[in-house]
Amino acid sequence: MNDTLAWQCASLLLAYPDEEQRSHLELVGDVAARLPDRLGRPLTDTATALGARPLQGLQEEYVATFDTRRRCSLFLTYFLHGDTRKRGTALLRFRQTYLRSGHALDDSELPDHLAVVLEYAATVDPEQGRRLLLDHRAGLEVLRLALRDLGSPWAGAVAAVSATLPTLRGDERDAVRRLAAEGPPEEEVGLSPYGQAGPVDLPLPTVLSTVPSGGAR
Structure with missing residues (x-):
């Protein structure tokens, strides 16, 4: 329950910022406050920071962060495949x-957008959603480190999403270091049948709206 609530909160926070998202930040903060500190504190930090910024400036920062920085992509397959044909597969x-x-x-x-993956993991199939996150753990960690820096x-x-997953093993840490140093592949040869990118707007996560008081712990 804690993991799925954390995934739902993170899904909402990582979607493109708009008025609907802003109206739900207080709800995210309330849910995060009932989670264990390792999950709730970083989610609260993000919700507070988003609520304190003017919306237009936040939208511009979102695009500048996630659409222009190769190590800050929210599309998980990009870290392994870049804009290559393998990514389409x-x-x-x-x-x-x-x-x-x-x-x-x-x-x-696009199905690999982190907010979409987290929504699926939280509300549809937690086991398969966790597997998708683990399969792309190196990219997730590179994103976490890039945003932190x-x-x-x-x-x-x-950071909260990462905290729901097992501690990195030695070979996984090596993969993260390599990916952080080299970045995603740069060859652009087409993504058919998926070639669309850009902001992803998501509805209010359903689990958040049905959490009973005190039920997150």
């Missing part, structure tokens, strides 16, 4: 995983 595997759980995305959503307001949301 990886995206198809994400969508097939969702479909096996009876979950269909519309065409406006930038002092980004979104750093806490990704």
Whole structure:
């Protein structure tokens, strides 16, 4: 329950900032306050930081952070495959995983966007959602470290997601170091059938709106 609530909070916080998201930051803060400190504190930090910034400036910062910095991509397959044809195959595997759980995305959503993956993991299939996160753990950790080093307001949301996963093993730490040093592949040869990127708007996560008082611990 704690992990799924943390994933739901992080999903909302990592979506493109708009008025709807802003109206739910207080709810995220209330849920985060009932989570263990290792999960709740970083989520609270992000919710507080987002609420303190003017919306237009926050939107500009979101684009500058996630759309222009290679180590800050919210698209998990990008870290392994960059903009190469292999990424198209990886995206198809994400969508097939969702479909096996009876979950269909519309065409406006790329299935590897971290906010989309977290929403799926929290509300549809926690086991398969966790597996997707673990399969792309190196990229997730590179994103976490990059946001931390930038002092980004979104750093806490990704740190909370990382805290729901097992401690990195030696070979995993090596993979993170290599990826952080080298960055994603740069060859651009097409992503058919998935070539769309950009901000992802998500509805209010359903679990957050149904959590009973005191039920997160």
